[in-house]
Amino acid sequence: MAELWDGLIWPTAWIVIKIVGIVIPVMLFVAYLTYFERKVIGAIHLRKGPNVVGPFGLLQPIADGIKLFLKETIIPASANRGVFIIAPCVTFILALVAWAVIPFDHGMVLADINVGILFLFAISSLGVYGILMAGWASNSRYAFLGALRSAAQMVSYEVSMGFIIITVLLCVGSLNLSDIVMAQKNIWFVVPLFPMAVIFFVSTLAETNRHPFDLPEAEAELVAGYNVEYSAMTFALFFLGEYANMILMAGMTSVLFLGGWLPPIDVLPFNWVPGPVWFALKIAFCLFIFIWVRATFPRYRYDQLMRLGWKVFLPISLAAVAIVAGILVAFDLTPVMG
Amino acid sequence: MGTIGTLLQALAFYMFAFVAVASAVMVISARNPVHSVLFLILAFFNSAGLFVLMGAEFLAMILVVVYVGAVAVLFMFVVMMLDINFVELRQGFLQYLPIGGLIGLVLLAELLVILGGWAFAPEATGSVAAPTPDATTNTHALGELIYTHYVYLFQSAGMVLLVAMIGAIILTHRNRAGVRRQSISKQLARRAEKTVEVRKVPTGKGI
Numbered sequence: 001m002a003e004l005w006d007g008l009i010w011p012t013a014w015i016v017i018k019i020v021g022i023v024i025p026v027m028l029f030v031a032y033l034t035y036f037e038r039k040v041i042g043a044i045h046l047r048k049g050p051n052v053v054g055p056f057g058l059l060q061p062i063a064d065g066i067k068l069f070l071k072e073t074i075i076p077a078s079a080n081r082g083v084f085i086i087a088p089c090v091t092f093i094l095a096l097v098a099w100a101v102i103p104f105d106h107g108m109v110l111a112d113i114n115v116g117i118l119f120l121f122a123i124s125s126l127g128v129y130g131i132l133m134a135g136w137a138s139n140s141r142y143a144f145l146g147a148l149r150s151a152a153q154m155v156s157y158e159v160s161m162g163f164i165i166i167t168v169l170l171c172v173g174s175l176n177l178s179d180i181v182m183a184q185k186n187i188w189f190v191v192p193l194f195p196m197a198v199i200f201f202v203s204t205l206a207e208t209n210r211h212p213f214d215l216p217e218a219e220a221e222l223v224a225g226y227n228v229e230y231s232a233m234t235f236a237l238f239f240l241g242e243y244a245n246m247i248l249m250a251g252m253t254s255v256l257f258l259g260g261w262l263p264p265i266d267v268l269p270f271n272w273v274p275g276p277v278w279f280a281l282k283i284a285f286c287l288f289i290f291i292w293v294r295a296t297f298p299r300y301r302y303d304q305l306m307r308l309g310w311k312v313f314l315p316i317s318l319a320a321v322a323i324v325a326g327i328l329v330a331f332d333l334t335p336v337m338g
Numbered sequence: 339m340g341t342i343g344t345l346l347q348a349l350a351f352y353m354f355a356f357v358a359v360a361s362a363v364m365v366i367s368a369r370n371p372v373h374s375v376l377f378l379i380l381a382f383f384n385s386a387g388l389f390v391l392m393g394a395e396f397l398a399m400i401l402v403v404v405y406v407g408a409v410a411v412l413f414m415f416v417v418m419m420l421d422i423n424f425v426e427l428r429q430g431f432l433q434y435l436p437i438g439g440l441i442g443l444v445l446l447a448e449l450l451v452i453l454g455g456w457a458f459a460p461e462a463t464g465s466v467a468a469p470t471p472d473a474t475t476n477t478h479a480l481g482e483l484i485y486t487h488y489v490y491l492f493q494s495a496g497m498v499l500l501v502a503m504i505g506a507i508i509l510t511h512r513n514r515a516g517v518r519r520q521s522i523s524k525q526l527a528r529r530a531e532k533t534v535e536v537r538k539v540p541t542g543k544g545i
Binding site: 122148158162303307 | 342343346370372373376379395396399400402403406407408411414415418475477520522
């Protein structure tokens with residue numbers, strides 16, 4: 001019995017506790033990201049944003065959540081029932097699963113696996129299935145067009161994202177996310193790899209279907225894209241998944257380029273602040289840029305989007321891999337395998 | 339670890355293996371082609387799980403990135419867009435059964451040979467060309483093999499793929515007349531002096 005307790009039940013329970021400890025803050029972060037987005041866009045537009053429910057409108061996300069929860073879930077008669085219901089679940093689960101490998105502080109990570117960055121990349125490349133399945137199963141033209149656009153867009157931008165990740169990995173010499181952060185102890189990668197950081201950030205905008213690349217939803221032409229047939233809880237799952245994905249991409253940018261949990265300079269007032277706080281601040285900074293971009297830029301035309309992905313970003317990132325590798329070899333800077 | 343650890347590992351193995359085989363069967367028996375592709379993805383996923391159990395985490399992730407993230411998306415695209423008549427496809431089933439069964443038998447025989455060799459002479463795995471070093475992670479070991487020992491083979495494989503890619507582009511690309519293309523460099527090179535002209539238009543005359 002003691003062996004069963006020590007070997008099975010307690011470790012399982014501990015992992016479940018850790019999972020809950022990650023998922024609940026992420027969900028809260030998602031809820032208040034919608035509030036943050038509306039407030040920031042309100043400020044940029046010289047409006048007030050939500051200010052009715054609770055002080056400063058702080059309870060607005062909760063009111064929205066309850067509204068979505070209490071409404072009726074409608075499944076269209078001509079929809080492919082099984083796939084229609086699985087699609088939002090896939091989007092939502094994938095957005096949460098990726099958090100398993102994100103390091104919040106030194107050693108503060110659920111699964112410290114050797115191939116962490118590949119795991120993240122794999123999970124983010126799976127995100128396209130939720131959208132494709134939703135678009136197909138809805139059996140509606142608008143939804144299907146939105147899904148096709150979104151799938152093509154995500155696949156295109158993944159290629160250059162992969163190459164940019166390789167340039168970072170060349171400077172680290174490990175695929176472990178904690179190693180990637182620790183390699184930035186002296187200088188964040190955003191400084192030596194600045195162009196790559198910018199391209200990576202723009203690619204994450206396209207990968208999460210955010211403005212100015214939000215063609216899948218393009219409300220003016222496609223009503224709302226792949227999720228037009230979804231209502232209530234199924235819609236809420238898409239929405240949560242999408243925003244959790246945004247936070248995840250912001251987290252990925254912070255880990256790869258902004259030094260994860262590391263303080264900007266390692267001196268007294270800064271290294272008193274605990275690592276997770278720095279990490280959260282960096283994520284919030286990236287998300288602010290996400291929203292700022294949304295309020296500033298007009299939507300891309302679809303052929304221009306494809307051109308940017310394949311004819312601009314792909315050659316630049318491919319060249320960057322060769323250049324970074326060349327510099328590292330020429331000046332004998334290749335990281336020591338460890 | 340201990341007995342419970344091995345038990346859990348065995349449970350995980352049987353779960354992944356069972357779901358992989360079951361979804362592979364569903365791939366060929368599902369009525370709807372899109373469902374077939376979805377089951378194929380499930381099969382890939384469970385094979386990745388099996389790779390993780392074997393300690394080959396790099397291969398597992400690459401399997402997901404390449405097959406699930408890229409190849410299956412293209413399958414999905416094609417299958418969703420095509421108007422496939424599956425009753426018609428099914429008519430050829432008996433016709434192709436012998437050759438399909440033959441290929442299956444050959445694969446089974448080869449697997450049996452490998453398994454048999456492993457069972458009769460377990461020490462044979464030690465004499466392979468490049469045994470896996472103990473201390474390195476399998477990402478390092480694979481990199482060592484592909485980019486150091488077999489770099490020429492790797493390069494020529496890349497060339498073959500490049501030729502195939504160029505061939506596919508040449509076969510499908512056609513320059514249609516009457517399509518208005520956007521040339522960004524031309525647009526950026528335009529200057530206001532060359533394109534816009536300010537004229538004084540007398541009232542009631544026009545240009």
